[in-house]
Amino acid sequence: MHAELTSLGWTDWFEDKLDPAPDTRLARVAAVDRDQLLLLDETGPFRARLAGRYLHRHPHPDAQPCVGDWVCVEGGPDDDFGIVHALLARRTALRRKVAGNSSEPQMIAANLDCAVIVQSCHFDFNLRRLERYLVMVTDGGAEPYILLTKTDLVAPEVLEAQIAEIRDAGINAPVLTLSSVTREGLETLELLLTPGRTYCFVGSSGVGKSTLINLLTDQARQETGGVSGTGEGRHTTVRRELMRLAGGALVIDNPGMREFGVIGAEDGLDASYGEITALAQHCRYRDCTHTDEPGCAILQAVEVGAIGRAQLDSYLKLREESAFHQRSHAERRKKDRDFGKYLKSAKKQLRR
Numbered sequence: 001m002h003a004e005l006t007s008l009g010w011t012d013w014f015e016d017k018l019d020p021a022p023d024t025r026l027a028r029v030a031a032v033d034r035d036q037l038l039l040l041d042e043t044g045p046f047r048a049r050l051a052g053r054y055l056h057r058h059p060h061p062d063a064q065p066c067v068g069d070w071v072c073v074e075g076g077p078d079d080d081f082g083i084v085h086a087l088l089a090r091r092t093a094l095r096r097k098v099a100g101n102s103s104e105p106q107m108i109a110a111n112l113d114c115a116v117i118v119q120s121c122h123f124d125f126n127l128r129r130l131e132r133y134l135v136m137v138t139d140g141g142a143e144p145y146i147l148l149t150k151t152d153l154v155a156p157e158v159l160e161a162q163i164a165e166i167r168d169a170g171i172n173a174p175v176l177t178l179s180s181v182t183r184e185g186l187e188t189l190e191l192l193l194t195p196g197r198t199y200c201f202v203g204s205s206g207v208g209k210s211t212l213i214n215l216l217t218d219q220a221r222q223e224t225g226g227v228s229g230t231g232e233g234r235h236t237t238v239r240r241e242l243m244r245l246a247g248g249a250l251v252i253d254n255p256g257m258r259e260f261g262v263i264g265a266e267d268g269l270d271a272s273y274g275e276i277t278a279l280a281q282h283c284r285y286r287d288c289t290h291t292d293e294p295g296c297a298i299l300q301a302v303e304v305g306a307i308g309r310a311q312l313d314s315y316l317k318l319r320e321e322s323a324f325h326q327r328s329h330a331e332r333r334k335k336d337r338d339f340g341k342y343l344k345s346a347k348k349q350l351r352r
């Protein structure tokens, strides 16, 4: 048994899959940036690359290491770069389906024990979206927890009603509540985070994931701040995404996770903002964006106080987000290119 790795999440499950036991070192992937990997073992973080041979033999995207994976690596901390030549079996995975794209789901994280599905009890709460997350998480083999955030913004009855709604829907995953402002619920959450187990936080943009992760990892980031960077400045920085909290639990925080739930959120949008979408039918223009158009029924409702400004803002934010992510990659890239061209020509004009 690789006991020295248990604090990084190694368990009997992985040990049993080692057949035959490799004669190389084992390490866990803390971040991936194209062909560069940031690995962690009992000695700390170090950089590595995928063996050319590996890429050749395993062209499938699912076979590429992702954060949370265990890998066999040659060389290591003392060498400039370790060389990864094998990927160990995954116990669990978090995958995202790419909207409007029939290709395989994309890996977000591997070997997480538990995914905490985060929804804000203020405007964001939506049972259907929650159910979709639960399916994604349990499909990948991880244990789901539900976390309702921003409890400081709603009355206790509202929160109770939401929890009742979750229970009435037959969902029996544990439900936690939290306010990052008053810190109510933080201790309960921290007690739940077991040393050596790996956690991810997933949920729509704006529900408070970053705020929470900052609260949890402040110390972890400070401890490792120096090492996660470039070391000697010759290589590009790879931001570390797998962190060990002071209490010993491991947290994966990667950008993919932030976008994880957004895809397909459009239908959930109507359910949670029914009042707004119903009013939209009375706007003067069919394609009204509800931002500054004359004859906008929603802006009028805000003006008279029938709809809160904050509610409209969060609706617009969520809508923009889902529209953005539903656009195909190609479209997005073209937009970036066009913007690049625009910048170039704008700069030229400035120089004249």
Ligand SMILES: Nc1nc2c(ncn2[C@@H]2O[C@H](COP(=O)(O)OP(=O)(O)OP(=O)(O)O)[C@@H](O)[C@H]2O)c(=O)[nH]1
Binding pocket: 149, 150, 151, 152, 153, 178, 179, 180, 181, 182, 203, 204, 205, 206, 207, 208, 209, 210, 211, 212, 258
């Ligand atoms: N009142 C209140 N506001 C909060 C709480 N947690 C976060 N916020 C605020 O909500 C906003 C969004 O929080 P973030 O932590 O950035 O949300 P996120 O889920 O990480 O969003 P993305 O980074 O876009 O994925 C910020 O303005 C936070 O200050 C909370 O418990 N109570």
Ligand SMILES: [Zn+2]
Binding pocket: 280, 283, 284, 288, 289, 290, 291, 293, 295, 296, 297, 298, 299
């Ligand atoms: Zn409008």
